[in-house]
Amino acid sequence: MRKEVFSSLIAQTLLALVVGILVAITAHYFVEGARYLLSLRDVEILSLNISDSSYSLVPIVSMLVAAVLIILVRRLLGVTKWSGPADSIYALHQSKVGVDVKIGIGSTLAAFISAGGGASVGQYGPLVHFGATLATIISKFSGKFIRKDVFIACGVAAAISSGFNAPIAGIIFAHEALLRRFSIGGLAPISVASIVAAATNRYLFDADLAFMVPSSNLELGAVLPFVIIFAPICSAVAILYMVSLRSCQRIAASGNYHFNILIFGTAITVGLIGVFIPDVLGLGSYQINQILMSNYDLTFLLIILIAKILVTAMCIGFGFFGGVFGPALFVGAALGGFLSGLLIQVGLSAEYGSIIAVATLAAVGSSVIGAPLTVVLIILELTGSYQYALMALLSVTLCSTLTYKLFGLSFFDRQLLDRGIDLSRGREYIHMTQIRVEELEHSEYLAFNPESSPKDIMRDMMEKQVTEAYVVDNENTLVGKINIVSLIEDTESIMNIIDKTPVALQTTNSLTEALEIASDFVGESIPIVKGNKLEGAITEGDLFTKVLAIQDDLRNEETEGNGVTG
Template sequence: MFLKTLNITLQVSLTGIVIGAIVSLCSIGFVFGVQSAADFRVNFDSCLFGIGGLCFAISPLLFLILTATLIIIVKKFLNISRYHGPADVILSAHSNGAELDIKTGFLSTFSAFVSASGGASVGQYGPLVHLGGTIGSLIKRHTKTMLTKDVFIGCGVAAAISAGFNSPIGGIIFAHEAILRHFSFRAIAPIAVSSVVSATVANQFFPTGILFQNTDSDIAVLPSVSISLLLGPLCAIIAVIFMRGLLSLQANLNKISSSEVQRIYIAAFICGLCGGFIPEILGLGGETIEGMLANSYTLSFLFIILIFKLFVTIICLSMGFFGGVFSPALVLGASIGAIFTVLASQLGIDILGDSLILAAMAALSASVIGAPIASIVIIFELTQSYDLAFVAITCVASSCVISTVIFGHSFFDKQLLNRNFKISRGRTEILLSEVTVKDLLGKNDFLKVSNEISQEQLLQTFEKSEFTEAYFVNDENVLLGKIKVNVILSKTKKSIPMDPSPLTLDSNLNISEAIVKVSNFVGESIPVIDGHNKLLGVLNEADLFLEYLKVQDAISYIEKD
């Protein structure tokens, strides 16, 4: 018992430490590299001309064109068919068959790094989450341990969020809430170790936090909470517009251009022109959020940031640039919160501090990524203020409820649903969909007869067998019909009353679909056919039920032990 306990402790500790340290260093490198590139771009932000009080700089357009060119080269010569993101991490954590592609994972992260470094309006936390999950999956493939794949992925994701936000508790909760979708003793220990190690390493490089921590927490709770109740529904509406805008444009790209090269250059041109006048809408948006927290923008300019940030982000993420949706959601939320703060101030409500800005950031991002509790905890860890987190709770709750009813659980869930993965139905649906009817064949005997058999011969065949049903096939084994012995015995005519259209299962049908199809079936067995209607074998209800129990046992091992 002592050796077993020691072995488990070592596995949990080493897994968390190794993944946490590696992911933290990679996350720090990513964030520091993007920030260094942003600082470098600032040196070229010289005014070319002015219109209506706005100064136009050509550098954003030039950098975006350069970035688009580099992305085209990377995607073409390294043969990336589709960028991978958090949705793929969620699927891999729930599926035995959906392994994370290591090459595509790292190249997707590189493309996101290039996009963010060039000033595209994309996020960094989605790519970091995917990078963390990919590193966890890679380490799992090269180690023999009692811990399952989803735990390794969870460790990587928690470490990425922990380093990215300097929020170890938020990282732990995010991994369970948004990725694993369950809490278990088996997973919590290594994920907690990974998240804490990641934050510890990150603090050696960014002791004041990577994002921001200088917030005004001197607030009046009652007016802040009251206004946040109105703010939440608006955050939900903006989040739904953002997510639907992305999916709609992505679904209609060919109407703009069938060429990926043309589309990304169009995006670079549009975003470069907009960003040339309004640089606050480009990049990750960290400095823009800091400006809002410092009350640096007028009410009219906050509306401009909100509208154009939404516009250029949808353009960038849909038309060739790659990155996350988390950071843009934070900027959009901060814009709405800042607008409410200014409006409240004009009405004489001044003791709000940064509560509405932070609450709206948490609410809008929670609606997009589907992690309300993690969003609230991250706000608490970033600000170290109970009052600010308290205000965020009501805003997050109302936003998530409304966005879930209108749109769905999260943007990632909708992405998976569009790929025919119903992640919202839980791990059971995913695991059952990975097993096909064909995989269960070969366990059951059945009675197969020629279509030319006489009624007397058929009765004799039934008498010699233990079956109560028979299947008629021709010389090519094509299923022609089915009959039950009691039907023959109840008929006096010599012709055989065959059922020409019995319930059948396609061999490529997955178990989840098969269970639904046979839910009202009564009989001995169900014939399984291929695409040419040839009889391959039979299944019964017990086969499907046992497969369901097998999946439930596997889930119990993962989620409850």
């Protein structure tokens, strides 16, 4: 036994190490490749001269080229819908629907094309899903040394770790946003993947911190009231951002407009906006740093705040693909820069500007992804400042709580709710929604034809020690249900005493639906029908036995950790 545990631990560590290295390398070249493509926009061609100003038309061209390439990717891979963090989260919480590798790779490629073409999208969401996709691919060749949910969490943790150079945040994100619980069995491999990803990023690529902020040793008392007051504003902006995204996605999903029309229309519109406001295009990391260093004036901050929400909603809703977290950080930073700028104009020290901007950045970002602790740790790891982290924590907790009450836990949770998947009800509920009645173990039952003698039916029921039986015709169609009390009262004809509309379950009903139907049932057994054909019968006890078995399986999964040695 000890040898098996030791062997399993070594295998888990090696697999997590491989995932960490591969995700870190992919994340680096994804971001650097997109930045390189974006830098090509700086070439001085296709310029438009208005008055004394010259505007480059390259953003329109690059967006159109990206639109063409995305259409080609859709056709070559046969992908009609991109997948992202919401799909990774769902894959973790149940066993039947995993991460689709082809769609995952296609989505990563589409995100790279979108970001490189200048679309207002983030890199973190695609990298998170790529980490889950890569873990899924490796798991197919690695046996069962690591549970599927933990292995996917390893890939996700590595993506966050390498994307922000924040390994602790990667570990917490995997537990907070994906697993939604603290997994003792998964902690070791998740930690290895996250730490190795950060180490790979720093060793191979000499990676810089994602955000640069000035050091601060200021008295927080002066800024504390403003951080509290600004939290509801951050929540309102975060909700506006998410509602805008969902509105554009609903328009696209309505089917009233062809995909090609939407994506080309978006390419031209967003590209045109980018001609005059290029700062709202692309990943936005450089612009966030400029905001944190207070290098933009108030009017421009307000313009890019509004424009960023608009172009991001259009890009993600109308055909381009990418993350929502990166743009959310941009929106939060721009909001903080604008609000702190107003305070500076009325007397607040300019040195507090970056603290307020970081706090609002964290608040909006955490509300969108539903991971407040992760965002606070990102701030702590990136700044190394207790002051920045403390203000971020205050802003994040207030904003996230308010956003949860008014909108929901996160943008991803709302995406899943749109599909009828409610993560707030727990893994047990999700497992039960995926089990069909036809998969359950049925109970024995008695069935008779309408011509059967009541006395014969009563005799058979007494021999089998049951109080209910079913009446079916020659084609096994359920005619009704009969109980022994009715037979005692009337022994002439069973057709006069059968219940012709008994409570019944369809074979396609889920276990959760079966439990809901059974909640109003009084009797011995419930008939199972396919259409109107009797397929079997099941008792309430059978249903609850299955529920208890699911609970035991999930509990054992946690207590045994990753003890399966394959």
